[in-house]
Amino acid sequence: MFFSSQLLENAVGEFAKLPGIGKKTALRLVLHLLKQDADQVDQFSEVISRMRKEIRFCQRCNNVSDADICSICANVSRKQEMVCVVETIREVIAIEATQQFNGTYHVLGGVISPLDGIGPDQLQIEGLLNRVVKDNVEEIIFALSPTIQGDTTIYYIQKKLKDRKVKITTIARGIAFGGELEYTDEMTLARSLQNRLPIESYVSGK
Amino acid sequence: MFFSSQLLENAVGEFAKLPGIGKKTALRLVLHLLKQDADQVDQFSEVISRMRKEIRFCQRCNNVSDADICSICANVSRKQEMVCVVETIREVIAIEATQQFNGTYHVLGGVISPLDGIGPDQLQIEGLLNRVVKDNVEEIIFALSPTIQGDTTIYYIQKKLKDRKVKITTIARGIAFGGELEYTDEMTLARSLQNRLPIESYVSGK
Numbered sequence: 001m002f003f004s005s006q007l008l009e010n011a012v013g014e015f016a017k018l019p020g021i022g023k024k025t026a027l028r029l030v031l032h033l034l035k036q037d038a039d040q041v042d043q044f045s046e047v048i049s050r051m052r053k054e055i056r057f058c059q060r061c062n063n064v065s066d067a068d069i070c071s072i073c074a075n076v077s078r079k080q081e082m083v084c085v086v087e088t089i090r091e092v093i094a095i096e097a098t099q100q101f102n103g104t105y106h107v108l109g110g111v112i113s114p115l116d117g118i119g120p121d122q123l124q125i126e127g128l129l130n131r132v133v134k135d136n137v138e139e140i141i142f143a144l145s146p147t148i149q150g151d152t153t154i155y156y157i158q159k160k161l162k163d164r165k166v167k168i169t170t171i172a173r174g175i176a177f178g179g180e181l182e183y184t185d186e187m188t189l190a191r192s193l194q195n196r197l198p199i200e201s202y203v204s205g206k
Numbered sequence: 207m208f209f210s211s212q213l214l215e216n217a218v219g220e221f222a223k224l225p226g227i228g229k230k231t232a233l234r235l236v237l238h239l240l241k242q243d244a245d246q247v248d249q250f251s252e253v254i255s256r257m258r259k260e261i262r263f264c265q266r267c268n269n270v271s272d273a274d275i276c277s278i279c280a281n282v283s284r285k286q287e288m289v290c291v292v293e294t295i296r297e298v299i300a301i302e303a304t305q306q307f308n309g310t311y312h313v314l315g316g317v318i319s320p321l322d323g324i325g326p327d328q329l330q331i332e333g334l335l336n337r338v339v340k341d342n343v344e345e346i347i348f349a350l351s352p353t354i355q356g357d358t359t360i361y362y363i364q365k366k367l368k369d370r371k372v373k374i375t376t377i378a379r380g381i382a383f384g385g386e387l388e389y390t391d392e393m394t395l396a397r398s399l400q401n402r403l404p405i406e407s408y409v410s411g412k
Contacts, residue, residue, distance in 0.1 A: 002302035004277050004295075005270040011257035014250045018235050029224050031296065033258060034270075041258035044220045045251035051217035052239060052247035064211040064240075071210050089210075090237065096208035 001027070008034075060131065062107040062124045064089050072104055079103045081138040085128065085157070087111055087150075091143055103141070106131065111149040112156055120156055128157065132164055142170040207233070214240075266337065268313040268330045270295050278310055285309045287344040291334065291363070293317055293356075297349055309347070312337065317355040318362055326362055334363065338370055348376040 001023055003009035008030060015026035033041050057063070058070035061083075065071070072078060072092075082103030086092055092105050108123045131137055140161070144150035158168055174192035175184050184192075207229055209215035214236060221232035239247050263269065264276035267289075271277070278284060278298075288309030292298055298311050314329045337343055346367070350356035364374055380398035381390050390398075 001299055003270075003299065004264075005261055005272050007257045007261045007272055008270050010253045014253045017250075019238050020231070020234070025226070027296070027299070028226070030254075030257065031294070032225050033254065034261065036258070038258050042255055044223075045255040047216045047220045048236075048239060049248055049251040051213045051236065052242070052244050055211055055213045055240065058210075064209075064214050066211050066213055088237070090233070093207055093209065093233070 057107075060127075061105050062109060062127065063092055063105055077102075080135055082141070083128070083131065083137050083139070084141045084143055086143050087145065095143065103139075108144075108153070111144055111147070111153040113149045113152075123153075125157060125160070129160055132161060132166055137166055139167040139169065142168070144170075146173055263313075266333075267311050268315060268333065269298055269311055283308075286341055288347070289334070289337065289343050289345070290347045290349055292349050293351065301349065309345075314350075314359070317350055317353070317359040319355045319358075329359075331363060331366070335366055338367060338372055343372055345373040345375065348374070350376075352379055 001009075001012075003012070011030045011033075012023065012026045015021055015029050016023050018026075021029070033044070054066075056065050056068065058065040058073055059068050060073045061070060063070045063072060067074075073080075079102055083106050084095065084101060084103055085106045085108060086095070087108055087110055089107055092107065095101050095105075106124065106128045108125065108128070110118055110123055112118060112120055112123065128140075132140070140157075142150075142154050142157075144153055154170065161168065172195070173188060174195070175181060175188060181189070207215075207218075209218070217236045217239075218229065218232045221227055221235050222229050224232075227235070239250065260272075262271050262274065264271040264279055265274050266279045267276060269276045269278060273280075279286075285308055289312050290301065290307060290309055291312045291314060292301070293314055293316055295313055298313065301307050301311075312330065312334045314331065314334070316324055316329055318324060318326055318329065334346075338346070346363075348356075348360050348363075350359055360376065367374065378401070379394060380401065381387060381394060387395070
């Protein structure tokens with residue numbers, strides 16, 4: 001791409017570094033910003049820069065936070081003894097969107113994946129184990145990817161907790177609502193047959 | 207979307223203001239930046255902000271530029287007497303990518319569109335007319351959208367130039383290379399029949 005301005009080229013280059021943003025999209029975004037007031041573009045830049053510099057991670061659950069303890073952990077109306085273990089804050093946002101969970105979270109920061117060089121020490125597992133002891137956690141709900149890495153992570157944490165009196169569960173896997181049976185992969189179909197539910201609990205949603 | 211951090215929410219909000227970027231994409235971009243070094247994110251912000259504040263528009267052709275005169279207008283090896291009239295710098299970039307044009311450009315900033323409140327005065331038409339006189343322009347090539355607005359703009363400028371000895375052309379419209387005849391719209395097909403070329407000029411590309 002030819003640019004008659006180095007300033008423009010640099011700006012396009014910065015946007016094109018972002019995941020999923022190609023040169024053409026980057027140019028479209030930059031030309032949009034070029035049409036905005038300088039104040040608005042300054043605000044854009046400042047908000048992004050400030051976010052990166054000032055954001056913190058909750059000392060308890062590792063979720064992003066503006067304070068030492070995040071707003072979920074600090075909320076006394078939420079069940080502190082119920083912890084949903086997730087990989088990233090993306091899952092926290094997805095689960096919060098359902099408005100069906102009233103416990104707290106623990107963000108691992110990924111799953112154990114030796115091939116990618118990610119062992120238990122790279123994840124926030126120690127903090128989770130400490131919480132179980134300190135906060136009197138009664139139930140840990142795993143909401144990890146249904147992959148070998150996810151299962152390995154569950155297995156590892158489960159073993160570490162075998163002497164603790166804590167209930168360990170995982171979110172249900174099955175055929176999604178609206179999903180077509182014939183297009184479901186074999187693994188999911190096989191598991192959802194194995195883990196079949198009595199019709200009463202299905203109907204009542206218990 | 208629920209965010210446990212106002213800083214994060216603001217950053218996502220800023221990205222989501224960009225055209226074609228929804229909340230989910232914005233979150234993906236912000237989480238990517240969150241994983242980068244603070245220095246890199248600062249650089250991203252600074253480059254964007256600086257671009258908006260320092261970029262200038264060529265006093266001659268209205269193209270984006272780092273100086274008073276853009277690098278294309280300042281290039282003496284380019285034919286200054288041949289001017290390609292375009293709507294935005296996007297078309298400049300597209301035509302430059304072909305490496306087939308060795309003249310200069312004139313960026314109008316849009317086309318005449320009374321319904322959108324854009325008249326000749328909102329566009330860089332005056333500058334173009336001045337160039338014709340001052341720079342001894344021999345040919346004006348219109349590369350505008352094939353719309354009523356584009357045609358109106360061509361007609362308007364053409365009328366203003368009727369006493370000047372300047373050749374006025376427009377880029378060829380026709381069926382694109384690789385385009386299927388049967389799927390071409392009627393207008394394009396009809397025009398490409400009307401403006402049929404002798405086979406020699408087609409083969410030699412003259």
